Amino acid sequence: MSNTIIVAYDGSAAGRRAVDFAAALVQGAECSLVLLHVLEWSPYSFLTPDEVEERHARRKVELARAESAIVAPIKADLEAAGLKVNAQIRYGNVTDTICEVAQETGARQIVIGRTGQAGVMSRLFGSVAGALAQVAPVPCTIVP
Amino acid sequence: MQTHTSRSASVCRLAAAAAATLFSALPAQASALDETINAVFASTTGWFVNFIFAPLPGTSFPWIVLWLVVGAVVMTLYFGFIQFRVIRHSLQLVRGDFSDPKDAGEVSHFQALATALSGTVGLGNIAGVAVAVSIGGPGATFWMILAGLLGMASKFTECTLGVKYRNEYPDGTVSGGPMYYITKGFAERGIPGGKALAILFAIFCVLGSLGGGNMFQANQAHQQIAGVFGDFPGWITGIIFAVIVFAVIVGGLKSIARVTDKIVPFMGVLYCGTALVIVLMNYDKIGWAFGQIFAGAFTGLGVAGGMVGALIQGFKRAAFSNEAGVGSAAIAHSAVRTKEPITEGFVSLLEPFIDTVVICTMTALVIVITQQLMIDPATGLYIIQDGRIATVGGTSGVGLTSAAFGSAVSWFPYVLAVAVILFAFSTMISWSYYGLKAWTYLFGEGKGQELSFKLLFCLFVVIGAAANLGPVIDFSDAAIFAMAVVNIIGLYMLLPIVKRELESYLSRLRSGEIRKFR
Numbered sequence: 001m002s003n004t005i006i007v008a009y010d011g012s013a014a015g016r017r018a019v020d021f022a023a024a025l026v027q028g029a030e031c032s033l034v035l036l037h038v039l040e041w042s043p044y045s046f047l048t049p050d051e052v053e054e055r056h057a058r059r060k061v062e063l064a065r066a067e068s069a070i071v072a073p074i075k076a077d078l079e080a081a082g083l084k085v086n087a088q089i090r091y092g093n094v095t096d097t098i099c100e101v102a103q104e105t106g107a108r109q110i111v112i113g114r115t116g117q118a119g120v121m122s123r124l125f126g127s128v129a130g131a132l133a134q135v136a137p138v139p140c141t142i143v144p
Numbered sequence: 145m146q147t148h149t150s151r152s153a154s155v156c157r158l159a160a161a162a163a164a165t166l167f168s169a170l171p172a173q174a175s176a177l178d179e180t181i182n183a184v185f186a187s188t189t190g191w192f193v194n195f196i197f198a199p200l201p202g203t204s205f206p207w208i209v210l211w212l213v214v215g216a217v218v219m220t221l222y223f224g225f226i227q228f229r230v231i232r233h234s235l236q237l238v239r240g241d242f243s244d245p246k247d248a249g250e251v252s253h254f255q256a257l258a259t260a261l262s263g264t265v266g267l268g269n270i271a272g273v274a275v276a277v278s279i280g281g282p283g284a285t286f287w288m289i290l291a292g293l294l295g296m297a298s299k300f301t302e303c304t305l306g307v308k309y310r311n312e313y314p315d316g317t318v319s320g321g322p323m324y325y326i327t328k329g330f331a332e333r334g335i336p337g338g339k340a341l342a343i344l345f346a347i348f349c350v351l352g353s354l355g356g357g358n359m360f361q362a363n364q365a366h367q368q369i370a371g372v373f374g375d376f377p378g379w380i381t382g383i384i385f386a387v388i389v390f391a392v393i394v395g396g397l398k399s400i401a402r403v404t405d406k407i408v409p410f411m412g413v414l415y416c417g418t419a420l421v422i423v424l425m426n427y428d429k430i431g432w433a434f435g436q437i438f439a440g441a442f443t444g445l446g447v448a449g450g451m452v453g454a455l456i457q458g459f460k461r462a463a464f465s466n467e468a469g470v471g472s473a474a475i476a477h478s479a480v481r482t483k484e485p486i487t488e489g490f491v492s493l494l495e496p497f498i499d500t501v502v503i504c505t506m507t508a509l510v511i512v513i514t515q516q517l518m519i520d521p522a523t524g525l526y527i528i529q530d531g532r533i534a535t536v537g538g539t540s541g542v543g544l545t546s547a548a549f550g551s552a553v554s555w556f557p558y559v560l561a562v563a564v565i566l567f568a569f570s571t572m573i574s575w576s577y578y579g580l581k582a583w584t585y586l587f588g589e590g591k592g593q594e595l596s597f598k599l600l601f602c603l604f605v606v607i608g609a610a611a612n613l614g615p616v617i618d619f620s621d622a623a624i625f626a627m628a629v630v631n632i633i634g635l636y637m638l639l640p641i642v643k644r645e646l647e648s649y650l651s652r653l654r655s656g657e658i659r660k661f662r
């Protein structure tokens with residue numbers, strides 16, 4: 001069994017608590033940490049001709065922004081604390097992508113914050129944490 | 145709170161009163177304005193229309209229809225019935241089976257197809273088909289389906305070339321389409337005249353975007369609105385549409401386009417679903433309807449021009465609806481990122497199938513099966529009035545489709561009115577993009593050039609809504625078919641390039657070098 005732990009981070013306060021929790025798990029143990037940020041994306045949504053044309057350029061901007069504003073600062077914090085961090089940014093359905101990465105890396109555990117971008121939508125359609133609790137291929141810790 | 149409510153109520157009353165006076169004063173002047181626009185329009189575009197639809201010497205067969213049929217047949221044969229050989233692979237591509245997960249976040253094959261479809265599925269499917277069956281009889285449907293199946297090969301060819309020869313700019317944006325593949329492809333093969341042909345295409349594309357992609361849409365949207373809410377001058381609809389189009393293409397109010405683009409696919413499904421329900425409600429007449437379609441295809445059932453008349457109408461309307469061979473789809477597809485240009489061709493060949501073989505056939509079936517076309521009980525032939533089949537209630541164009549749906553589902557004309565407006569709008573937005581690409585090819589990329597085209601486009605919305613159906617439909621057809629003339633010449637010259645791409649891809653697919661990701 002590999003000693004990888006995945007923490008999904010979306011930039012929210014709950015996400016930050018999840019990162020801290022995962023860091024505490026990894027600290028001192030022979031574990032590696034995957035810091036995963038997923039950009040919500042469906043290949044089946046509908047785009048206008050302009051959006052199709054701009055998509056490639058916009059994707060670059062989105063990735064750069066996710067890297068600089070969300071992933072890099074946390075990665076720097078964790079590395080400062082002496083942890084080895086494998087940071088990944090992916091596009092896709094958030095829940096599915098977290099599960100995919102868990103399988104690819106052979107992760108032992110997934111850690112995620114309970115309330116990501118909470119609101120009416122997640123109340124109606126369920127949250128990522130709720131979905132993961134049901135479909136995660138490995139044990140999943142939901143940090144309040 | 146109280147005063148606020150009463151104030152807004154009085155404002156509403158005032159506005160209503162003002163609108164009432166405005167409208168009551170308008171009709172006399174307005175119809176005069178409509179007539180003036182109409183007369184000027186018909187007289188200035190007549191020569192162009194006459195040239196494009198000139199019959200072959202000694203016959204009544206327009207040379208342009210033959211041109212389209214021959215083009216589609218040649219491409220179908222040259223690629224060995226490509227439309228039937230690769231359709232399974234096309235579906236796998238759309239489903240994303242061959243998409244590299246690393247490319248997630250780029251435009252998917254599904255999105256490219258959906259975007260291109262929302263540009264082609266439009267009034268051609270609703271109004272155009274009604275025109276075809278009312279002039280050419282039910283038999284036109286048979287030729288329309290055949291044209292749709294053949295057109296899949298033309299679409300495959302042009303979309304492959306569109307991606308292969310697009311221009312990519314440092315900021316990540318792309319410009320592609322026939323004007324680019326004609327220029328670059330001809331140069332690559334050492335064929336002279338590419339530049340001149342590309343310029344000619346771009347000119348026709350600008351005209352086509354103002355005609356079929358704009359005026360025809362505005363015109364039919366107005367007819368439908370007037371049919372539901374009572375008659376009023378066309379230029380009023382025109383101005384309202386023009387303002388909304390202006391807000392989207394000039395004002396950058398993308399949210400409107402995004403909303404309609406999201407509703408349009410559902411409207412398409414709702415339209416087909418309702419059509420299917422109506423056909424099933426009349427299940428006892430399905431056999432008869434297909435009998436009419438087949439018999440009409442070869443005899444014409446008394447329609448003016450007989451079999452040839454049905455064939456001409458079927459092929460014309462199919463080309464106008466699915467735009468195969470016209471070159472517009474090549475512009476839409478060229479913006480998609482893919483390592484293999486040919487995959488875009490595989491995906492695009494589904495468009496004529498969905499657009500013509502499925503949706504157009506549905507419209508035609510509903511019109512035939514609800515017996516909107518009047519038959520003389522004595523002879524069993526259609527009653528002809530003014531060169532077209534007499535309809536129950538004397539409707540034509542989108543009105544005929546609306547009446548056909550309304551005869552089975554009483555409230556559907558209202559849904560159809562909304563669908564027509566949305567289809568018209570999304571087609572206009574797509575064609576404003578195609579026209580713009582042709583315009584910037586002619587006059588160079590730049591903000592000033594873009595703005596001038598967009599303003600011109602908005603002006604033509606008003607003209608289109610105000611003019612009569614006859615001159616508008618003639619000019620729209622002529623401009624779109626003129627694009628096909630140039631584009632198909634280009635396609636003939638570049639066929640070997642597509643063949644090389646096709647063979648290379650298929651052999652790598654067979655050898656397993658190109659593999660599924662899931």
